[in-house]
Amino acid sequence: MSDTEDHAFDSDDDLGTITFPGAARPADQDEPRPFDLADVPSSVEAEDALPQSQIFESLFLRQDGPAQPGRTWEQTKVQSISLSTLARTFKKDDKATAINLLHRRSVLHLDEDLYYRSNDEMLAWDGSKHFLDFFLVVGGSVGLHALLPNKVVDHTFSMSLNLCLPIRLFRPKFGKLGFDPTGCMMAIGTSPSSELWLAFPPRENLEDVNIANEAPLLSERLHGDTRLKSTHFRMAVMFLAHALSQNPSLPIYVMHTYGTDDDLTAWRIKDVSNIYSQTTWDLRLDDLLELHKTIIADWDDWVAAAPRSWKQDGWLLSRAPVAIACRYGQNQPIANSNSQAHAQEAKNWHAERSYSSIRYVSVAIASDITCTRVKRWIEVPNEDIIQEHGVLYDSPDPHVREEVHLDNHPHRDPLTRRENNVYNEDGRRIPRLHGKPRRNAKPCGLLVNLETISELFSSYIDDQDDMIIDSDAFSGEPASAVSISVYPQAFLRTMGHIQSNAILPHFAPFISDIRRSTSRRPRTVDLNNDEPLPEEYDLFGDRVDGDRGIPPVLIPSACQFYNEISHRIRPSAALHDIQQGRITSASLYTIWLYIIYISTHFHIVLDVSFDRVHHWDSIAPTFKEIGGQKHEL
Numbered sequence: 001m002s003d004t005e006d007h008a009f010d011s012d013d014d015l016g017t018i019t020f021p022g023a024a025r026p027a028d029q030d031e032p033r034p035f036d037l038a039d040v041p042s043s044v045e046a047e048d049a050l051p052q053s054q055i056f057e058s059l060f061l062r063q064d065g066p067a068q069p070g071r072t073w074e075q076t077k078v079q080s081i082s083l084s085t086l087a088r089t090f091k092k093d094d095k096a097t098a099i100n101l102l103h104r105r106s107v108l109h110l111d112e113d114l115y116y117r118s119n120d121e122m123l124a125w126d127g128s129k130h131f132l133d134f135f136l137v138v139g140g141s142v143g144l145h146a147l148l149p150n151k152v153v154d155h156t157f158s159m160s161l162n163l164c165l166p167i168r169l170f171r172p173k174f175g176k177l178g179f180d181p182t183g184c185m186m187a188i189g190t191s192p193s194s195e196l197w198l199a200f201p202p203r204e205n206l207e208d209v210n211i212a213n214e215a216p217l218l219s220e221r222l223h224g225d226t227r228l229k230s231t232h233f234r235m236a237v238m239f240l241a242h243a244l245s246q247n248p249s250l251p252i253y254v255m256h257t258y259g260t261d262d263d264l265t266a267w268r269i270k271d272v273s274n275i276y277s278q279t280t281w282d283l284r285l286d287d288l289l290e291l292h293k294t295i296i297a298d299w300d301d302w303v304a305a306a307p308r309s310w311k312q313d314g315w316l317l318s319r320a321p322v323a324i325a326c327r328y329g330q331n332q333p334i335a336n337s338n339s340q341a342h343a344q345e346a347k348n349w350h351a352e353r354s355y356s357s358i359r360y361v362s363v364a365i366a367s368d369i370t371c372t373r374v375k376r377w378i379e380v381p382n383e384d385i386i387q388e389h390g391v392l393y394d395s396p397d398p399h400v401r402e403e404v405h406l407d408n409h410p411h412r413d414p415l416t417r418r419e420n421n422v423y424n425e426d427g428r429r430i431p432r433l434h435g436k437p438r439r440n441a442k443p444c445g446l447l448v449n450l451e452t453i454s455e456l457f458s459s460y461i462d463d464q465d466d467m468i469i470d471s472d473a474f475s476g477e478p479a480s481a482v483s484i485s486v487y488p489q490a491f492l493r494t495m496g497h498i499q500s501n502a503i504l505p506h507f508a509p510f511i512s513d514i515r516r517s518t519s520r521r522p523r524t525v526d527l528n529n530d531e532p533l534p535e536e537y538d539l540f541g542d543r544v545d546g547d548r549g550i551p552p553v554l555i556p557s558a559c560q561f562y563n564e565i566s567h568r569i570r571p572s573a574a575l576h577d578i579q580q581g582r583i584t585s586a587s588l589y590t591i592w593l594y595i596i597y598i599s600t601h602f603h604i605v606l607d608v609s610f611d612r613v614h615h616w617d618s619i620a621p622t623f624k625e626i627g628g629q630k631h632e633l
Contacts, residue, residue, distance in 0.1 A: 056486075083110050108493070131365070134328055144292040148354065164276070197324040243291055396423045449494060515553055
């Protein structure tokens, strides 16, 4: 069911009588709404999406030109049409020609004079802007750990508790929960920036982190309907009503803790509690902390005292409540290059949540890739670079880099005419050339070539016999098969969006650096007697599981490329920017192609190997280095 129906529930009579009002949906209100990377708006979602096999056939196997005669569309003649032809048809307002084009199968191609090669030396690439697209936090034990800020007091804190959402689905398509969400997710409201959930995972997934680690990712799509059954939902509401009633600051009461009858369908919640006297309850930080403590203290006793009929299916006895917070926000910039802003950003991460009781954090970091053609390049004087940055190196890797003397290191490579990159002490690339753009120059439209996109994910170098693996793109990461799904756009067939189950290999060195700086390191000596420890013991003296060793902190899982129009899609087609007149039909295509966003998904495992959380701020800033990479898009 859609989010529309979430607001139709205002009764607790076995989930009440669901009505479908004819008025506009609350989700259709014309207000700013962040792009939900993990969800596809219902207005543009298709039930009959083309399988990857058909797209592959269209890319590589289907031949353009005359085909066998027939009546089917696939057997009709295919003709090539240029983008300039369509532009002339549009400018002349030639309706007859436009209609005739609909009677033939056409393949759109770009004129040679309408695009530049990505290795054009007059193109200035920029990948310095990064955004937090997705953020999923999973608690590691019973309670509301994922919802609590890392503060003792906060007069600005507000949480809207809403127990009228029994039919809301848990929709994120990426992330790690540590359990199967089928039949155990309950929406409980919102905070100013997040959706809040109470999950009821099996107890063994909470108590044994190895079982949790083996649970499939959400991207594997192995789970079923995430909503609680009606009887389980009523049990959960009664427990929360009981926990809230323990807080004297809240006007909530429960007259019968387990209802008036063992049969859950024989009574209504509103007859035994006033929890549904209003749709939402605004909780202060003190109220949330009190609820958190009560859940931890009372859950086991409340379950033990529950009627026998409530426990017959085993669900109540085998489950425990854990909080989950989920946030979408592509417009939240991160990894600011300013040192003061960087320090404040790290403080914000710490203030938002205490990570001592968090098991998993899943994030998606979107890197904004733009390209502008410049009129000429201006060399930055070596003296200015040395004065600002001091010692410079030829590589960002501290293990192999060597100091560079700029006077002996020209700005450009004499053969390729590309900039000779140099790096500061922190491994940041220092620009040596500044592009001088033309007046009113607009960014180039970026087109992802679907026919060669697999090469971007390869660490192998075909044209260098002495280097089998690109050392800059490979840093000890285990090799695995990469699956890439392609989505042609704008009738270009060979250009469009992609999704992959792997990240770009050029991220590997930075991920390895993050792992080394945050993961616990093996201990080699017994602290009690200074005797050497066997290799199979980790730093806490605990035996590790054979070859698996200590799980890493940061686990990359996927990435996707998408363009700017994806940022502008609303949940309702009626509220799309083009419908509102904010983008004219003439400018829509230009804006559609201006920017490519590379969104990279990661899972951060805190419960087993994150023993120095003060390095949280080192995760996002490392992605600035993509600004120094130039790839064939």
